Amino acid sequence: MAEKTLSPRRVLAELTYDAPSIKRGYAGQTLYVNLSDNTIAARPVTNLMKEKFIGGRGFDLYLLWHGVDDDTRWDDPENEIVISSGPCGGTTQYPGAGKSIAAAISPLTGVPIDSNAGGHFGPYLKFAGWDAIEVQGKAEQEVIVFVDAPAGRITIEEVPADAPTDTHVLGKWILEHYAESESDRQQMSFVSAGRGSEHSRMGCLNFSLYDRRRQDLRYKQAGRGGIGTVLRDKKVKALVVRTFPIAGNLNAPADLGLLQETGAEMHQEVHDYDPVQNRMRSRGTPYLVQIMDDYDLLPVHNFKFGTHPDTPKINGEVWEARLTQGLPDGCWYGCTVACAHAVDGYVVRSGPYKGQAVIVDGPEYETVAGVGSNCGIFEPDAILEINFYCDTYGIDTISFGTAMAFAMECYEAGILDEAKTGGLELTFGSADDAIEVLHQMARGDEFGRIFGMGIRGMQDYFVEHYGADAQFVRDIGMQAKGLEYSEYMTKESLAQQGGYGLTNKGPQHDEAWLIFMDMVNNELPTFEDKAEALHYFPMWRTWFGLCGFCKLPWNDVVHPKNKLSPEPQKIMHHVENYQKIYEGVTGTAVTLDDIITMSERVYNFQRVFNIRLGYGLRQHDAIPYRSAGPVTAEEYESRAERYDDQLREWLGLDPAQMSLEEKMAAHRQYRTERYQKLIDAVYARRGWSNDGVPTLEKLRQLGMDLPEVVAVVEKHL
Numbered sequence: 201m202a203e204k205t206l207s208p209r210r211v212l213a214e215l216t217y218d219a220p221s222i223k224r225g226y227a228g229q230t231l232y233v234n235l236s237d238n239t240i241a242a243r244p245v246t247n248l249m250k251e252k253f254i255g256g257r258g259f260d261l262y263l264l265w266h267g268v269d270d271d272t273r274w275d276d277p278e279n280e281i282v283i284s285s286g287p288c289g290g291t292t293q294y295p296g297a298g299k300s301i302a303a304a305i306s307p308l309t310g311v312p313i314d315s316n317a318g319g320h321f322g323p324y325l326k327f328a329g330w331d332a333i334e335v336q337g338k339a340e341q342e343v344i345v346f347v348d349a350p351a352g353r354i355t356i357e358e359v360p361a362d363a364p365t366d367t368h369v370l371g372k373w374i375l376e377h378y379a380e381s382e383s384d385r386q387q388m389s390f391v392s393a394g395r396g397s398e399h400s401r402m403g404c405l406n407f408s409l410y411d412r413r414r415q416d417l418r419y420k421q422a423g424r425g426g427i428g429t430v431l432r433d434k435k436v437k438a439l440v441v442r443t444f445p446i447a448g449n450l451n452a453p454a455d456l457g458l459l460q461e462t463g464a465e466m467h468q469e470v471h472d473y474d475p476v477q478n479r480m481r482s483r484g485t486p487y488l489v490q491i492m493d494d495y496d497l498l499p500v501h502n503f504k505f506g507t508h509p510d511t512p513k514i515n516g517e518v519w520e521a522r523l524t525q526g527l528p529d530g531c532w533y534g535c536t537v538a539c540a541h542a543v544d545g546y547v548v549r550s551g552p553y554k555g556q557a558v559i560v561d562g563p564e565y566e567t568v569a570g571v572g573s574n575c576g577i578f579e580p581d582a583i584l585e586i587n588f589y590c591d592t593y594g595i596d597t598i599s600f601g602t603a604m605a606f607a608m609e610c611y612e613a614g615i616l617d618e619a620k621t622g623g624l625e626l627t628f629g630s631a632d633d634a635i636e637v638l639h640q641m642a643r644g645d646e647f648g649r650i651f652g653m654g655i656r657g658m659q660d661y662f663v664e665h666y667g668a669d670a671q672f673v674r675d676i677g678m679q680a681k682g683l684e685y686s687e688y689m690t691k692e693s694l695a696q697q698g699g700y701g702l703t704n705k706g707p708q709h710d711e712a713w714l715i716f717m718d719m720v721n722n723e724l725p726t727f728e729d730k731a732e733a734l735h736y737f738p739m740w741r742t743w744f745g746l747c748g749f750c751k752l753p754w755n756d757v758v759h760p761k762n763k764l765s766p767e768p769q770k771i772m773h774h775v776e777n778y779q780k781i782y783e784g785v786t787g788t789a790v791t792l793d794d795i796i797t798m799s800e801r802v803y804n805f806q807r808v809f810n811i812r813l814g815y816g817l818r819q820h821d822a823i824p825y826r827s828a829g830p831v832t833a834e835e836y837e838s839r840a841e842r843y844d845d846q847l848r849e850w851l852g853l854d855p856a857q858m859s860l861e862e863k864m865a866a867h868r869q870y871r872t873e874r875y876q877k878l879i880d881a882v883y884a885r886r887g888w889s890n891d892g893v894p895t896l897e898k899l900r901q902l903g904m905d906l907p908e909v910v911a912v913v914e915k916h917l
Contacts, residue, residue: 209377210358212343213238219329219349219444222452225287225785226250230263231330233345233356235434236277236337240354245331252904256286257314257745258802259332260303264312265809265908267336272813274307274426275433277338283391283439284332285322288785289748291534292448293456293463294777295470296750298323298532300407302391306425306705307401308599308654309682311810313425313705316745318531318540319407319418320389323748324443327450339435346378347441350387359437366394366592366642367406368558370438371417378440385410390440393428394594399644400652402599402684403428406591409531418542418561420531423596424708425683426654432594446533454787462780463534466753470536474757483520484539485565485752490515492569497689497715499574501628502605503678503826504835506689510578514568518580537753546584550632551639553592560588563597569687570601575608576628585635593642602684603655604634606677610658615668622646655679675825676832681706681815690827693719695730698878701823702734704806704816710751711738717769731881736770742799747782754778801902804886804894805909811893812912818892821879829871836864843867893917 220227232241245259253262260282267280283302291297300322306313325333328349335345342359364370370392379385390408397403404423411418444450453459474480478487489511492498496506512518524544531540543560563583571577571586590597604626610616611626618625624633624647640648650661655677662668678685683706690696696719699712714733717723724730744751754774762768775792783789790798810816830836836843837860844855847863851870855863883890887898893916899905 209360211355212358213240213356215240215242215354216352217242217329217354218352222326222450224454224787225451226255227326227329227331229330230259230284230332230334231325231347231354232334232336234337235335235339235343235356235436238356240356243334252801253805254286254746254798254802255331256284256289256299256301256748257303257742259284259286260301260314261312261802261806261809263332263334264303264305265805267334268305270812272305273310274305274430278336279305279430280334280336281427281430281434282332282334283322283325285326286746286748288451288781290323290326290451291453291459291748291781291785292446292532293459293534294781295463295466295535295537295753296532297748297781298535299744299748299750300422301745301748302405302422302427304425304427304430305813306427306683307403307429308426308656308684309706309815311681311705311813311815312806313427313683314745314806315405315422315424315427316710316750317405317407317422318420318750319409320532321391321407321439321441323532324387324389324441327446328441328443333439335434335436335439338433342435342437344374344437345439347439349441349443351442363437365398365437367392367419367594368417368592371408371419374438374440375417378442383445384442386412387445388440388442390438391431392438392594393431394592395642396590396593396595396638396652397428397432399649400595400641401426401429401654401657402596402603402652403430403432403594404590404596405431406594411529414544414559416559418540418559419591420540420561421591421596423598425705426596428594428596448534451785453785455784458780458784462777462784466777467536469759470753470757473759474537477758478756479516479520480537480539480752480756483516483523484541484562486519486563486568487516488565489568489573490517492688493573495720496692499569499605499687499689501576502574502609502676503685503689504609504832505838506691508573508578511573513578514572514580514583519563519568522580535750535753537750537757539752543584546588548588549581549585550635551589558588560584561591563587566687567597567601570598571604571634572601574601574605574687575634577631577634578629579631582631582635585631586638589635589638589642593638595638595641598686599654599684600638601687602678603651603658604637606655607637607651607658609676610662610668610673613672615662615666615673620647620666654682655684656682672831677824678826679707680823680827681820683707685827688713688715690715691829694874694878695724695733697823697827697875698730698734698882699738700827701821701875702879702882703738704803704810707823711741713737723769727877727881728885730878731885734882735885736796739796739799739803740770740775742803743778743795746798746802749778797902801904804899804902804904807888807892807894808909808912811916816892817916818879818883818890821892823875825868825872828875829867830864833860833864836860836867889917891916
């Protein structure tokens with residue numbers, strides 16, 4: 201493809217290659233790029249990698265482990281960004297098989313973060329001949345890494361000074377300078393961040409897809425943990441791939457007929473039951489907003505409350521009316537769940553793009569709950585404004601929403617005031633001021649600079665500089681391991697408290713979502729029951745990230761026959777579908793036990809990786825008390841009848857004879873001790889020591905007693 205000359209593109213390094221034939225989901229090689237010395241190299245995918253790490257998140261962690269040192273921090277040149285889609289990534293015959301998984305050492309947590317995204321980059325990269333891309337080092341100037349499969353060429357290119365950074369503008373620039381035709385646009389995808397990622401620790405990655413019906417770009421986010429911050433710290437404008445024309449056999453599957461047969465059954469299930477269940481095809485994940493409110497699970501005012509009378513202003517019906525996709529949208533070819541909706545023609549009302557009509561991708565449930573109800577903002581246009589700017593600036597909407605709710609409570613508690621915020625009145629519901637903080641983050645100035653540190657950074661800053669009560673800000677700051685909570689209330693679900701606190705990467709719902717099993721349906725009455733759920737479901741969900749699957753087709757559209765199965769929460773007929781898809785692609789038949797073991801290997805490896813970097817022990821599995829119970833009198837009194845009844849039932853106390861302070865103290869002691877007992881049960885079930893270290897026996901059982909892994913573990917046993 202001839203290069204355009206509208207703006208100079210100076211090649212700093214180049215590698216020519218012949219794209220290998222994909223075999224049963226694998227290209228057989230990974231791409232290594234070092235920006236410090238402009239190295240570009242192909243590295244083999246070994247049998248060990250495929251057998252023990254599978255792909256996706258597994259490949260990410262394996263490559264990252266071997267790229268960093270024990271003392272590597274997020275902004276060291278040795279830190280890497282690794283992206284892989286897994287062997288089943290790019291499958292077009294089954295819904296939700298186009299995920300990319302990114303990993304790096306996180307600026308927020310200091311340990312490996314993994315985050316998944318839709319869009320086209322991961323599958324396109326594989327079809328271009330690479331099972332993963334591994335980016336290390338730091339460039340001296342802004343660069344683009346361009347993988348051009350049809351040309352058989354990979355380049356590191358210096359970016360002109362006039363090239364934009366914000367994603368929605370950069371995307372148009374990339375198409376203008378790298379795409380020669382409409383087919384190029386369809387065969388091209390890129391990963392970028394934005395100005396906000398440069399000045400905060402909660403930067404996200406934007407994964408592009410070219411929407412053929414709109415004839416425009418859209419973006420899905422790998423939002424968690426600040427990987428976008430790492431990308432901009434390395435001076436990468438974008439990672440760009442141009443691949444071959446998309447077809448249904450590019451994975452070279454072992455049994456295409458099995459894929460087609462299994463997929464056809466699932467497509468019919470989506471067609472028949474989605475309209476009467478969650479309506480993903482018409483409203484996407486915001487269908488959850490009203491359901492969470494109905495069950496007192498929607499975060500409101502920094503997770504103090506679980507419901508609000510204004511929720512109908514931002515529930516699923518509102519968003520279904522605002523979405524403008526017409527036909528259902530999907531973020532990968534062949535996905536009939538098609539939940540990737542957008543609002544076209546939104547006119548920006550603030551900031552550098554004021555007055556422009558733009559596409560706002562989403563909003564997703566997490567965004568509506570995070571920047572909406574959790575901040576007391578029940579204005580759809582304000583949520584869209586924040587959603588748009590978070591995306592184009594490269595800011596995780598979950599971290600932004602949860603951190604803003606924390607800042608708002610600190611403001612209302614008197615820790616912050618207008619003198620400290622530069623004149624901003626950050627009370628709950630202050631949409632315009634919240635949006636201004638977002639613009640300050642993009643500029644790297646004023647209160648936005650402090651806010652961009654994330655909750656853990658703000659906690660330390662407020663104590664040191666503003667004299668905040670350390671216990672109070674720890675209690676109300678909804679972060680664990682340094683990562684902001686995603687948007688579910690957990691006070692009455694001990695299992696979900698563990699589902700957040702006992703993750704490797706920090707509190708993210710993609711590992712375990714157990715609230716309905718635990719709180720609503722009371723299916724996990726004992727510690728052992730909860731521990732079993734906190735073993736099975738994180739392992740099952742980990743497998744999606746190894747293979748390149750989205751979890752939504754597993755449990756958001758369900759055949760009615762599932763209610764009659766012995767374990768309906770596992771949705772076993774869908775589990776069987778995934779077994780067939782994996783076998784159809786790779787040629788390897790797997791049982792459910794095999795799947796869990798595959799995940800356990802990677803999960804325990806990631807735990808040891810955390811320990812290697814100085815974290816990953818029991819003390820690091822702590823949660824903020826608000827995750828477990830009421831911190832303030834206002835919280836207690838909002839549910840006084842419930843909490844008083846619990847004192848009678850759980851502790852045999854008479855609340856009528858107790859002061860409010862005594863009642864809250866009794867709850868705190870009981871709930872805190874209960875969480876520690878849960879940790880004991882989960883560690884025992886997972887085969888970990890009392891301090892949270894995988895035992896040598898467990899590693900041998902899994903075949904993960906690799907010398908470098910054992911060397912880390914032996915220091916802590």
